[in-house]
Amino acid sequence: xxxxxxxxxxxxxxxxQQVTLSCSPISGHRSVSWYQQTPGxxxxxxxxxxxxxxxxxxxxxxxxxxxxxxxxxxEMNVSTLELGDSALYLCxxxxxxxxxxxxxxxxxxxxxxx
Amino acid sequence: xxxxxxxxxxxxxxEEPVHLPCNHSTISGTDYIHWYRQLxxxxxxxxxxxxxxxxxxxxxxLAIAEDRKSSTLILHRATLRDAAVYYCILRVQGAQKLVFxxxxxxxxxx
Numbered sequence: 001x002x003x004x005x006x007x008x009x010x011x012x013x014x015x016x017q018q019v020t021l022s023c024s025p026i027s028g029h030r031s032v033s034w035y036q037q038t039p040g041x042x043x044x045x046x047x048x049x050x051x052x053x054x055x056x057x058x059x060x061x062x063x064x065x066x067x068x069x070x071x072x073x074x075e076m077n078v079s080t081l082e083l084g085d086s087a088l089y090l091c092x093x094x095x096x097x098x099x100x101x102x103x104x105x106x107x108x109x110x111x112x113x114x
Numbered sequence: 115x116x117x118x119x120x121x122x123x124x125x126x127x128x129e130e131p132v133h134l135p136c137n138h139s140t141i142s143g144t145d146y147i148h149w150y151r152q153l154x155x156x157x158x159x160x161x162x163x164x165x166x167x168x169x170x171x172x173x174x175x176l177a178i179a180e181d182r183k184s185s186t187l188i189l190h191r192a193t194l195r196d197a198a199v200y201y202c203i204l205r206v207q208g209a210q211k212l213v214f215x216x217x218x219x220x221x222x223x224x
Contacts, residue, residue: 004157031210043158043201043214056211090157094210103150103212105157 002026004093004106012112018079021109023091025072031055031096032074033103034066037088046089049074050096078111086113118202123219126192134187134218136202141182146205148212149176149187151198158201158214161187197222 005024013019025032033056034046045058049068068074072093078085088110092103119137126132138147149161162169162176164185169176175188189196201217 033210033212035212035214042216043212045211045213048210050210056209058211092157092212096210102160102163103210105159108157 004091004104006089006091006106006109008109009107010110010112012114013081014114015081015083017081018077019081019111021076021078021089021091021111023074023076023093023106025074025091025093026104029093029095029104030072031094032068032072033092033094034074034076035090035092036060037090037108038086043090046076081113083113085111087111118204118215120200120202120215120218122216123221125221125223127223128194129191132189132192132196132220132222134189134200134202134220135184136186137184138202138204139183141204142206144207146207147176147178147182147185148203148205149174149200150203150212150214151196151200152217153195153198161200163205192220192222194222194224196220 007022031050033048035043037043048056052068063079066076088108090108092105094103095101146165148163150158152158162174164176177186199217199219201214203212
């Protein structure tokens with residue numbers, strides 16, 4: 001069974017631009033969560049989508065948004081990029097039910113903002 | 115979100131057991147204890163989870179204190195591949211959100 005895939009793996013943008021990252025979950029998984037990882041703040045939860053609906057949201061500004069499609073694939077968008085948005089962005093998928101399913105993480109997208 | 119406290123780093127030798135401690139004194143009755151680890155240049159991966167009883171799987175064992183205020187992840191025979199950052203996480207039943215702390219960086223000496 002294929003794992004979680006994220007595209008692109010690396011991205012370089014400049015301040016003020018916007019960026020869209022993509023995540024394809026494991027087949028059959030309906031929940032996709034996004035995390036930001038930086039050396040200073042560690043791993044921080046951005047949001048979670050389940051069946052095309054945002055179910056949970058972390059403490060990030062509105063410049064960070066996401067969506068999920070009917071095939072469970074998810075995209076994350078960051079508008080008006082700032083230098084501090086440079087980070088590794090990870091997505092994780094799970095079955096998403098009330099039972100404690102493990103989350104499977106992708107390899108991440110490394111975003112550099114110049 | 116309930117917090118966990120872990121040592122910043124630990125070191126062990128190959129083929130020896132490793133005990134990684136975690137304190138979670140503010141744990142609530144519905145919080146499950148999860149452990150994930152992150153190998154270099156990879157996303158985190160699930161290790162084990164439990165609620166009240168000790169748990170074993172092919173990767174590790176989880177020992178949970180009777181009052182649930184602390185737990186210990188046990189790697190029975192460490193290999194070089196176990197060098198990673200280990201995260202102890204409290205997770206509310208049904209919630210997908212994982213709240214990561216700083217974790218413990220485990221170094222394995224050959």
